[in-house]
Amino acid sequence: MRRRTxxxxxxxxVLALVAAxxxxxxxxxxxxxxxxADTQADSGDTPAEQDEAPAEDDPPAAEEEPPAEEDDPPAAEExxxxxxIWADDSRVGPLEAIAPAFTEETGVEVNVELVDFGGIRDQxxxxxxxxxxxxxxxxxxDWTGELAANGVVAPINLGDKADHFVQxxxxxxxFAGEVFAVPYATEAVAxxxxxxxxxxxPATWDDLRAACDAVEVANCVTVPGGEDAADAYHNYPFVSAxxxxxxxxxASSGFDAxxxxxxxxxxxxxxxxxxxxxxxxxxxxxxxxxxxxxFLTGQAAFFITGPWELGSMRDQSDINWAVSVIAQMGDAPVxxxxxxxGFFLNAFSENSLIAQSFLLxxxxxxxxxxxxxxxxxxxxxxxxxxxxxSSNPDVQVFGASIANGIPMPNIPEMGAVWGxxxxxxxxxxxxxxxxxxxxxxxxxxxxxxxxG
Numbered sequence: 001m002r003r004r005t006x007x008x009x010x011x012x013x014v015l016a017l018v019a020a021x022x023x024x025x026x027x028x029x030x031x032x033x034x035x036x037a038d039t040q041a042d043s044g045d046t047p048a049e050q051d052e053a054p055a056e057d058d059p060p061a062a063e064e065e066p067p068a069e070e071d072d073p074p075a076a077e078e079x080x081x082x083x084x085i086w087a088d089d090s091r092v093g094p095l096e097a098i099a100p101a102f103t104e105e106t107g108v109e110v111n112v113e114l115v116d117f118g119g120i121r122d123q124x125x126x127x128x129x130x131x132x133x134x135x136x137x138x139x140x141x142d143w144t145g146e147l148a149a150n151g152v153v154a155p156i157n158l159g160d161k162a163d164h165f166v167q168x169x170x171x172x173x174x175f176a177g178e179v180f181a182v183p184y185a186t187e188a189v190a191x192x193x194x195x196x197x198x199x200x201x202p203a204t205w206d207d208l209r210a211a212c213d214a215v216e217v218a219n220c221v222t223v224p225g226g227e228d229a230a231d232a233y234h235n236y237p238f239v240s241a242x243x244x245x246x247x248x249x250x251a252s253s254g255f256d257a258x259x260x261x262x263x264x265x266x267x268x269x270x271x272x273x274x275x276x277x278x279x280x281x282x283x284x285x286x287x288x289x290x291x292x293x294x295f296l297t298g299q300a301a302f303f304i305t306g307p308w309e310l311g312s313m314r315d316q317s318d319i320n321w322a323v324s325v326i327a328q329m330g331d332a333p334v335x336x337x338x339x340x341x342g343f344f345l346n347a348f349s350e351n352s353l354i355a356q357s358f359l360l361x362x363x364x365x366x367x368x369x370x371x372x373x374x375x376x377x378x379x380x381x382x383x384x385x386x387x388x389x390s391s392n393p394d395v396q397v398f399g400a401s402i403a404n405g406i407p408m409p410n411i412p413e414m415g416a417v418w419g420x421x422x423x424x425x426x427x428x429x430x431x432x433x434x435x436x437x438x439x440x441x442x443x444x445x446x447x448x449x450x451x452g
Contacts, residue, residue, distance in 0.1 A: 080107045080108065081107075081108045081109070081351055081354060082108060082109035082110070082111060082351075083108060083109075083110055083111070083135040083136065083349075083351050083354055083355050083358060084111045084112075084113060084133075084134045084135050084136075085110065085111070085112045085113065085134055085135065085136045085137065085138075085343075086113050086115040086120055086123075086124070086133070086134040086136075086137040086138065087112060087113070087114065087115065087137070087138045088114070088115065088116060088117035088120070088138060089114060090375050090376040091138050091372065091375065091376070092112055092114050093371075093375055094368060094371040094372050094374075094375050095110075095112045096112050097371065098362050098363075098367075098368055098371075099112060101362070102358055102361075102362050106354070106357070108351075108354050108358075110358070113134070115137075117138070120137055120138065120139060121139060121143050121146075121147070124137055124147075124152060124344075124346065125147070125150065125152055128152050128346050128347065128348045129151075129152070129348060131348060131350075133346060133348075134346060135345070135346050135349040135351055135352070135354075135355040136343050136344065136345060136346065136349075136355050136358065136359065137343070137344050137346065138341065138342075138343060138344075139181065139341070139342065139343075139344050140339060140340070140341055141169070141172030141173050141181070141183075141339060141340040141341070141342065141407075141408070141410050142172075142339065142408045142409065142410045142414055143344075143410070144172070144173050144174075144175045144180050144181070144410040145175050145409075145410045145411040145412040145413075145414070146412045146414075146415055147180070147344065148175045148176065148178075148180050149175075149412050151347055152346070152347055152348075153180050153181075153344045153345060153346065153347055154180070154345045154346070154347040154349075154352060155178035155179060155180055156179055156180065156181065156182060156345055156356060156359065157356075158179060158182070158360070158364075159360070161360060161364045162179075163383075164364065164382055164383050164384060165183050165381050165382060165383065166183070166186055166380075166381045166382075166383060166386065168186060168338055168340065168402065168407060169183035169185075169186050169340040169342070169381035170183065171407055172186075172338070172339070172340035172407050172408070172410060173340060173342055173410070174410075175410060175411075180344060180345075181342035181343055181344045181345075182342050182343045182359045182360070182363055182364055183340050183341070183342040183381035183382075184341060184342055184343065184363070184369060184372050184380065184381055184382065185340065185341045185342075185372065185373070185376065185378035185379065185380060185381055186338065186339065186340050186341075186378065186379050186380075186381050186402050187306050187307055187308070187338070187339045187340070187341070187378045187379065187398070187402070188306065188336045188337065188338045188339065188398065188401040188402045188404075188405045189233075189234060189237065189304055189305055189306050189326070189336045189337075189401065190304070190305075190306070190307075190323050190324065190325055190326060190336075190397055190398055190401040191302055191303075191304050191323065191324050191325065191326045191327065192295060192302065192303040192304075192305065192309070192313065192321055192322075192323050193301065193302055193321060193322050193323065193324060194295065194298060194300070194301050194302070194319050194320070194321055195319075195320045195321055195322045196298070196319055196320050197215045197217065197298075197301045198211045198214075198215065198301050198302075201322070201324045202327045203327060203328060204327055204328045204329075205273070205277075205327045205328065205329045207327060208221070208282075208302070208327040209280075209282055211301065212282050212301060215301055217299055217300060217301055218284075218299065219284040219286065219294050219299055219300040220281075220282050220283075220284070220300065220301045220302065221277070221282055221283045221284065221300070221301065221302045221303075221304070222283075222284050222286045222290070222291035222292075222294050222295055222300045222302065222303050222304070223235060223283055223284075223286070223291065223303075223304045223429075224286065224287060224288035224291050224304075224305065225287075225422070225425060225426060225429055226283075226284065226285035226286045226287060226291075226426065226429035226430060227285055227286055227287040227290065227430070228287055229287035229288060229426075230419075230422030230423050230425065230426040231287075231288065231422055231425075231426075232417070232418055232421040232422035232425055233337055233408075233418075234288075234304060234305065235274065235422075235425045235429070236336060236337045237304070237326055237329075237334045237335065237336045238270050238271055238273055238274035238329075238425075239262075239267055239270050239271060239421075239425075240267075240270060240334075240335040240336075240406065241269075241270035241273050241329040241330055241334060241335075242266045242267075242269035242270040242273075242329075242330055243266040243270075243332075244261065244262075244264055244266040244267025244268070244269065244270045244271075245261055245262075245266075245267060245406070246260070246261065246262055246409065246414075246417055246421070246446075247259060247260060247261065247409060247411075247413075248261055249406065254409075254411070255409045255411055257411055257413035257450050258450075258451075260443050260446050260447050260450070261443075262421065262439050262442045262443035262446060263439045263440045263442070263443035263444075267439055268435050268436050268439050270329075271425070271428060271435035271438065271439055272435040272436075273329055274425075274428055274429070274435070275428050275434060275435045278428065278429060278431055279431065283429070284300070285429050285430050285431070288305075291303060291305070292305070292309065292312070295317075295319075296312065296313075296316055296317045296319070298318070298319045304326060306378075306398075307377050307378050307379060307394070307395075307398045308376065308377060308378060310323075310377040310394055311377055323394055323397050323398070324397055325397065325400050325401050325404065326401070333404040334404065335404055335405055335406050336401060336404070336405045336406075337405060337406065337407075337408040338402050338405035338406060338407050338408060339408050340381060340407075341378065342381070343359055343363055345359065364382070366382070366384050366385065366388075369381075369382035369384070369385045370385050370388070373385055373389070378398075379395050379398050379399050379402065386399075413449075413450040416445075416446055416449035416450050417446055419445075420441070420442045420445035420446055420449075421442045421446070423442075424438035424439065424441050424442040425438065425442075
């Protein structure tokens with residue numbers, strides 16, 4: 001039997017709506033009684049006088065015919081309320097599958113609408129304050145600071161279910177001491193390897209270069225973020241390779257946007273590794289689409305990206321492949337950005353209690369979390385499913401990469417970082433700038449934007 005921890009929220013709403021309807025009926029009855037009393041007073045008759053039999057001269061009252069029986073069945077009962085969920089194509093299926101059970105149990109209709117993931121944040125930010133848009137929407141943890149600071153999303157009390165989530169996912173959605181989403185997945189990039197070309201996993205970047213030297217492919221390591229498309233996310237392992245980063249970070253207090261470290265010696269040293277790999281021909285200047293195509297068609301030995309491509313690897317590739325953590329570039333494991341995805345609650349929703357009940361009782365379950373993993377492939381944020389996948393090697397590799405990584409900043413100031421950092425790393429990837437010049441320019445642009 002499904003355990004209910006928040007369904008009483010929806011029950012309260014149902015009872016409130018029913019009570020309101022009953023209150024209307026009682027008011028109507030009172031109004032009818034009052035109108036009858038007024039009529040009696042105006043006629044001057046007492047109730048006893050009105051009960052007397054009619055005079056003999058009066059014609060008898062016509063007998064009323066019983067109402068004709070209706071052949072049509074009664075109309076279907078209308079939903080007492082509805083909630084709307086915005087989700088991308090990977091999440092629509094699992095949500096649609098659980099919606100009927102919620103409607104059956106609560107009488108609340110669930111509308112699942114397909115929205116491109118890349119457009120959800122901006123559309124919700126515009127629609128929510130106007131009283132429009134979804135009650136619940138899928139999103140990434142690094143949206144949290146901006147949306148919470150602008151009052152677009154509401155905190156969610158996970159209660160005893162908080163113990164069922166991976167801590168890094170909870171941390172990702174934590175802003176100002178409150179959690180603003182129900183997490184369902186975590187992610188970080190790792191290294192796909194063509195095992196026909198490179199049978200053994202390279203432990204260090206020197207090993208990787210030696211493997212590239214031994215194979216005859218024009219593009220050895222494909223990483224999104226070259227050619228015509230900036231991509232700071234995929235290139236962050238180089239930014240952090242020597243201990244660098246974006247903002248100063250403390251595990252206890254988080255990121256400090258007043259301290260921009262993009263032009264620190266450690267950050268520049270890491271990007272110089274990237275600069276050298278480009279100059280020596282090991283890292284190809286490829287955008288995301290070309291990086292993926294080159295690997296799937298056997299024209300590249302390595303492809304650095306995330307777990308969302310596991311399905312493509314299984315379904316679209318004719319090569320033999322494996323996945324491992326990114327080859328180490330220094331004394332410590334490579335530190336990629338760690339991301340989390342989850343379900344946000346619209347702060348302007350008129351049905352927030354019902355929506356929270358849906359999240360806690362129908363999303364935060366073993367069955368739904370397993371279905372979300374099956375549909376998308378990202379490592380789950382729900383510990384019972386993580387444990388159930390303990391024998392899945394791909395999930396374990398991405399889990400190790402997540403454990404090595406650092407949470408992507410979820411503070412509002414991060415919005416001022418992606419453009420300058422991505423654009424300047426693109427110049428390094430395309431051989432148009434040195435690491436030192438690129439990181440200096442990126443740091444100056446971010447400081448000007450955030451005042452750090």
